[in-house]
Amino acid sequence: MTDHAPYASDPSRSRGRRYAEPPPANRTEFQRDRDRIIHANSFRRLEYKTQVFVNHEGDWFRTRLTHSLEVAQIARVIAASLKLDVDLTEAIALAHDLGHTPFGHAGQDELNRCLQELVPEAGGFEHNLQSLRVVDELEERYPAFNGLNLCFETREGILKHCSLNNARKLGEIGQRFIDRTQPSLEAQLANLADEIAYNNHDVDDGLRSGLITLEQLLTVPIVSQHYDAVRIRWPDIPEKRAIAETIRQMINTLIMDVTITTQARIQAANPTSADEAKACGPLVAFSDEIRLQADELKRFLLKELYRHYRVSRMTTKAKRVVRELFEAFLMQPELLPPEYRHDDRASQARAIADYIAGMTDRYAMVEHRRLFQIDESF
Numbered sequence: 001m002t003d004h005a006p007y008a009s010d011p012s013r014s015r016g017r018r019y020a021e022p023p024p025a026n027r028t029e030f031q032r033d034r035d036r037i038i039h040a041n042s043f044r045r046l047e048y049k050t051q052v053f054v055n056h057e058g059d060w061f062r063t064r065l066t067h068s069l070e071v072a073q074i075a076r077v078i079a080a081s082l083k084l085d086v087d088l089t090e091a092i093a094l095a096h097d098l099g100h101t102p103f104g105h106a107g108q109d110e111l112n113r114c115l116q117e118l119v120p121e122a123g124g125f126e127h128n129l130q131s132l133r134v135v136d137e138l139e140e141r142y143p144a145f146n147g148l149n150l151c152f153e154t155r156e157g158i159l160k161h162c163s164l165n166n167a168r169k170l171g172e173i174g175q176r177f178i179d180r181t182q183p184s185l186e187a188q189l190a191n192l193a194d195e196i197a198y199n200n201h202d203v204d205d206g207l208r209s210g211l212i213t214l215e216q217l218l219t220v221p222i223v224s225q226h227y228d229a230v231r232i233r234w235p236d237i238p239e240k241r242a243i244a245e246t247i248r249q250m251i252n253t254l255i256m257d258v259t260i261t262t263q264a265r266i267q268a269a270n271p272t273s274a275d276e277a278k279a280c281g282p283l284v285a286f287s288d289e290i291r292l293q294a295d296e297l298k299r300f301l302l303k304e305l306y307r308h309y310r311v312s313r314m315t316t317k318a319k320r321v322v323r324e325l326f327e328a329f330l331m332q333p334e335l336l337p338p339e340y341r342h343d344d345r346a347s348q349a350r351a352i353a354d355y356i357a358g359m360t361d362r363y364a365m366v367e368h369r370r371l372f373q374i375d376e377s378f
């Protein structure tokens, strides 16, 4: 293994796959995981799923696919500086959103609510758990097993959060939530890279959509600080370019900050193996100062963008679509494609959740029209 620190995850010492397979010939185990994720159906579908904006609102907004690529890019850079396993980091980053429903968090919240209210015995819906379910069960591409049969380390990284209740049912992979230990440094990093990516691209998409203005944004110190520096250096460039440069510099600052802070924390804790690193508490982090600044930006985005009335209209419609689909399928399972039908109510509800969660924004809207409008094709 080249250029790995002692605390990095080592692909030659993986805890293995659920179904034993011969080792890959010309790549590491974690590279094989990353490659399997890229070829998965659920990965391609990320192109038509969105976080804040519905897919048809404009071609220029991020989708979950471009978001995942940005997360992977940011995570890879930091992983290389810290001498972590770049491929494991990338695999986790690319897979982290595979379990997301259509219509972003609104869709997920509503699907969870439907399950909790109507079929409590099925357990609710958690998107991290669903990402794991996608790679463990739902992908159907290999003759010998369901799912992608990924390494333990990749699966553990994908399961970012999990309720204690569900963790107990998961066995080995849920154990860390019970033991209160951390996932690998690679997983911690993919998680923080997710935050860096979405805060910055939501600023970008928010401005582009016209839902937030530059004037508003400049009340947030981390933004104004970088924007002012750009304007001092390039007073005459067009606004669009100045904004792009501001965002680029913000991402750079955050990447540098995580790298330096994490390096120092690793040095202080001094783990001598990947397993030791997990027991050290969270090591991948922003500095206190940047953490405060990033939180301020998050609060701004929550208030001004995610709760913007035009986003709320979309969110409300999205929830209605998800609820009406869920209720219609639960009441009349014969409306479902045959492979999604089950005899007992809990399995039926879970299959409906899988079906809905797998839909793209557009497919969910088309399916909703097919079920509720008489003039549409069936």
Ligand code: MG
Binding pocket: 067, 096, 097, 194, 198
């Ligand atoms: Mg994400």
